[in-house]
Amino acid sequence: MPHANNGNSRFSAFPVSGRSGASLKHTHLNAIFSERDQVGFFEVHAENYMGAGGPPHAALSRVRRDYPVLLHGVCMSIGAPQPLDEAHLARFRSLVERYEPAIVSEHLAWSTHDDVFYNDLLPLPYTNETLRHVCEHIDQVQAAIGRRLLLENPSTYLVFAESDYDETGFIREIVDRTGCGLLLDVNNVFVSATNQGFSALDYLADFPLEHVGEIHLAGHRQQSDDEGEPLLIDSHDGPVCDAVWKLYDIVIGRAGTIPTLVEWDGDIPDWPILKAEADAAQAVLDRHAATGARKIHHAAAE
Incomplete structure (x- = not known):
């Protein structure tokens, strides 16, 4: 498939x-509307806005007048072997047309089987067969929305016994075949690395950062598995931990000032707490932007 355009019409x-x-x-709307330029953008889950109208759309339309909006899908089930749900894809396309989001993204995962819809984003075997239907589904979504889709790396709690690729190699193949972009969730990398016992730094060194169009940061919850080993749950219900901030700083230093979202989906705090997390990400972006500008200035002066 030819690479989809970026959809940056306006x-x-x-x-x-x-x-x-x-x-x-929505618990933050009054605080957000009280002052302009609170953060750089807002991201919404597509499935929360698939009704025809009502208060959710009224609020999002008001936000969209003052901020960029990013659209993040969670139920497309890109990784499922069965065909995509055409009705769901049509609703997704309508949202893209209605709000013209700056970025559109989905997950490298599956969440449906026949007529059953699960509440989790489930992992995939990284086989050639899986690669084929994932790429077919991404091609279908990009053709429907007329623009590039960003695909998010998963958080995992188990691995399949047989795979033809490691995760970063599988993701690189998807990008090469479909022209999609990537959403790098740094917390997911840390969660998976801890749970599976691999190096997050090695994973990031092999990740195709040149194709990343957005970064996610989030909090996680720690518990223990049946053997008493640490088990991290990608819960999005707390602040970003220090280790993830360090990994994020490394990524921005390597890849540049990529737009970054702080996710917080459970135990929602007051707005100033979430805003402070976004401000902390902005501080990292600004510091690296200034460092890059100084490097360019010095190079030009030599």
Whole structure:
């Protein structure tokens, strides 16, 4: 499939490069509307806005007048072997057309089987057969929305006994075959590395950062498995931990000032707490932007 266009028809008025943003939660609307330029952008889960109208759309339309909006799908089931749900894809396409989001993304996962819908984003075997239907589904979504889709790396709690690729190699193959972009969730990397016993730094060194169009940061919850070993749950219900901030700093130093979202989906705090997390991400972006500008200045002066 030819690479999909980026769909940036009129987004220059709402740039997101080098900006940090936050998940849009309706409990925060009054605080958000009280002052302009609270954060760089807001991201919403597509499935929360698939009704025809009502208060959710009224609020999102008001936010969209003042901020870039990013659309993040969670139920497309890109990794399922069965065909995509055409009705769901049509609703997804309508949201893209209605709000013209700066970035559109989905997950490398599956969440449906026949007519059953699960509440989890489930892992995939990284086989050639899986690669084929994942790429077919991404091609289908990109053709429907007329633009590039970003695909998010998963958080995992188990691995399949047989795979033809490691995760980063599988993701690179998807990008090469479909022209999609990537959403790098740094917390997911840390969660998976801890649970599976691999190096997060080695994973990031092999990850195709040149194709990353957005970064996610989030909190996780720690518990123990049956053997008493640490088990991290990608819960999105707390602040970003220090280790994830360190990994994020490394990624931005290598890849540049990629737009960054702080996700917080459970135990929602007051707005100033979530905003402070987004501000902390912005501080990292600004520091690296300034360092890059100084390097360019010095190189030009030599």
